[in-house]
Amino acid sequence: MSEYKGPPAADPGALGVGTSRGGSAMLVAQSGLAPRHGRAGGILGGLGPLVRLLQGWISTYFSLLLLGMMALAIGLTGVQHGVTLMGEQIKNALVLGAIYALVAIGYTMVYGIIELINFAHGDVFTASGFYAFGFASLFHLDSLATGSFGGLILALVIVFPLSMIAAGVTGALIEFVAYRRLRDAPRLAPLITAIGVSFLIEGIMLVVEGPDNVTTHMASWINGEAFSIAGVSVGYTDLFVIGMALVLMFALGAFVRRTRLGKAMRSTAQDRTAALLCGININRTISATFFIGSALAAAAAIIYSINYGVLKWNIGFHLGIIAFTAAVLGGIGNIVGAGVGGFLIGIIYVFGGSLFGGEWSEALIFAVLVLILTFRPVGLFGVEVTTRA
């Protein structure tokens, strides 16, 4: 055991470095050793603490504020336009919310697993709407579905799986061709590619389907009023849309929680390297994620088509951004959150429209998006976590 000798004396020459040039050269700027004062820089700097306090406060109570404002909007609509319209709007919000929720799940799953905003997802939605339209005309499902109840069930049993598989394959193919090679590239690269894929799909649909609305006839599949409460007529279509969305979401929940593939997805999302080391086939898991997300988007597109009866080459773009907002609202990466967020966004969209006028709905959604990302990027139900040290 050697004795403690204390720090050795400085011997610049022994550094083996060129100190020859002017022996007085100093490593440490002597002027820098003087005390300095951390004056707040600039005008905004002085406001810093105040702004931070305000921001912290809004972040903490963001969920309450937003939910409160939504309740207020619903109430105001009731007061302004009467209870019947309010009920009608709630129904519309739920129908729209069901579609957003299904699309949002695709965004959230992909973001959760490879941290990519899949801009193409909204366009996969549109494309699968056209797939369904194609299958419906190919197998003459329109007459089958409107003929009898059994025919309707048969038509649905044909169109749902086929379109979902086609869309799933599309989604997985997009991942394989466009994103896989860029998985370890800087973030900017896959993001730009995703926009490219989005534009490519939109462009193809524009060329194939034309620039105008396309009527799909699927709106005539389900008809009639199921019941009415307080003057609000609830159709079978509405029930079907909401019911189908819920069934699919629960099925997905069970799949992710119970199956091996679901577990593989969750572990890949948490730590890709660790998952790889545990023998999980990362590529297959990611492909499966894209497949499932896109298949859900296809389901959303079919119920959209059944509900509204028209498609257009670019509807997926705006719908996609709104659904992405829903995913962020629910906490990106959180599947349940995306489902709930979808319905919340549906309410914001419909009631914002009825309060400020329909032309403001989209601007309102974007404003909500900016606000969430600024004040509560972890989403309404997320817990703030700091990543690695």
Next chain:
Amino acid sequence: MALLELAHVSKRFGGLLAVSDVSFNLDRGEILSMIGPNGAGKTTAFNCVTGLFPITSGSITLDGEPISGLPPHRITKLGIARTFQNIRLFAFMTAVDNVMVGAHWWMKERVWDGAFRTGRARREERSVEQRALELLDLLGLSRYAGSYAREMPYGLQRRLEIARALATQPRLLLLDEPAAGLNTQEKKELMQLIARLRDEGLTILLIEHDMRLVMEVSHRIVVLDHGEKIAEGSPADVRTNPRVIEAYLGTGASNEMQSA
């Protein structure tokens, strides 16, 4: 008065208390080492001091002025510079540019000066470049001045990081495992460099696993374990502290300590 003062600093990540009620002072011109097993919270403490993490409770003051809650760049302006455990250089900038980034905050050149290349801006650019080259020269890096940081040998990258930190004109330098991955010769040079920085008046806070280096250069040592400070004192004290040997060194590592 102490230059840097940590008083009851805690940092919590969710359920994990990474730093728990740690207090210590750092006097001017002193070299204080922080040691402890992996995951003891040393780097977390560094990140708290440099403003990368907001602290959960407690206070950090520099020269009597509270710095906790300030953003990292403001803390750098107040005179704290640091290096990183896993080297964080600007990989695709040249060595001299890396060092010049260190001069960013004290350069007077504004955007319009740069845009119109005013005489003032050009003069300042030249003098800062001169200073950067001088720093590189003093650290034995002048051969690599024009190469990309990532093309440099590992040991020199560590030294370049120190050069960048010195360019910010710090009063206090935080070195996070500067000897990691260095060979014996490089470690010896590092030791001399630290001694020289001390002689020129710089205060240094050091995290290091290499006990020989720690024992030789430090005036005092703080030992962390599981986020708590378990010992503080001169190298001789710490080495003989039974709690340190028991909690930190364990059985196998105590031999390393003995041989140091």
Next chain:
Amino acid sequence: MPDRFRSLFRADTGQGQRTRGNTVFWILSSTAAALVLMGWLLPWFVDAYSAGAGFSPQDALISPPTGVGTILIYVLAVTMVILVASPLVEPLARLRGTTFGRRADRIRLIAALVGFALTVVIWFLVSVIQEEPLFGSFGPGTYTDSAVWLTMYGYALAALVYGARPWVVGRQTLAFGIAVLPFGIFLPLMFHQAPDFLDWAAGSLAIYMLLALGLNVVVGFAGLLDLGYAAFFAIGAYACASFASPTHNIHWPLWILIFLGAAIASLFGAVLGAPTLRLRGDYLAIVTLGFGEIIPDLATNNVFNLTGGPNGISGIDQPKFWFLNFSTSPRWYYWSLLLVSLVVIVLLRNIERSRVGRAWVALREDEVAAASTGINTTTTKLLAFAIGASVSGLAGAFYGSIVSIVSPDDFSFSVSIAVLSIIVLGGIGNIAGVILGSFILTFVIFWVLPNMNEWSTTLSQTVHVPGLAGIDFSSYTYIIYGLALILMMLLRPGGLLPSRARQIELESGGESESLAAVQGVA
């Protein structure tokens, strides 16, 4: 794809400088070849503007010139063949491992000089002296000036490229500038016979070039993805429209408005950026996308009665400086835009090399280290955002004045994507690349595609294929943007003319962790 094939299209990262120089060289030499060729083919394309044909091969085939002077034309054809072949031959030779020596370059240089001289001589004989006997059926009006200009330009470029190869390879940015600048300046003179080409040059090429230069600051220098860039363009255009139209009865001159547009746009940029620039990169992308959608929405909804609703604002003043009347020809717009672009290029290049430019690179590479080295990440990003926005606003003011009517549809998401595609195609972070990208993309999207409708209709009548007549080629725009973005990112992420560091960065994939992520803010 075998590596040796890939090396043809992709600059080698290992030995950056040399192969990159080769890329620029290849681009310039093939441009020269294309121009020489285009000059010959052009009369055929633009025969709407000139009575007949010209130096074009097929015309020579249909009615071969018969006079003694014909020999000159065949000599010219030989020079053309040499110059068109060499950029094709060279990569093939590289594949086989052989290189062309100095002698080959000397032959090409001679061919270029001879070609240049012959073009001048023939043009002089045909148009000025009208030597009918020399060329038989040739006569005035049987060629286009544009063809002559382009041919001469191509030969001059070839002479530069082959005559000074080491210099071109060594100082490629300068070489690129010298090659491009005269083309930019003389463009309105070259194509004075084609008015819609001038409209394209002023309204599309020059405007998009400015836009791309501005976005390049945000995406290329600072590494922030801004998908709502068209919003600032809209703000500039609406500013111009409000202050120079009968709508509010204010008539300010354009040169004030471009500064005003720039100032207002950068103000908006700062206001948008201040809360959002702390976010991670991909969140920033979607927030800016949202902003880009909100601004046209506001304009459509006629907020505060300022924007004229969906119809927009019309009757914007056409500036008049002294004797220059902008309304008579777009060429004055084009030249003023060119001048402004040059000033912008010089300023941006200076900034890129200054203290702030260094801070941008540092931020892009490692935000955490940058913050710990004393860089204020938020204000530095904000600066990039505001500078980018101001250039966009400036372009917007010009645009408003050129088209004299602005409406919300002009500023849709596809404008932002067009600008993004330009910089991705040209080379993210490299000004020369951005210029190249804006030329290629705007030429294809705003000149070739709209004209394709007409060409294909004509072609369908000539060859009697009715299917060709009905195609709307402008609907292929989206596909082109999409393919440009995907293919460039997959195959050549640095762009056609990559900036060296940016290219390695994008290809090597050093992931930079954002400060926000580390601090747990976002």
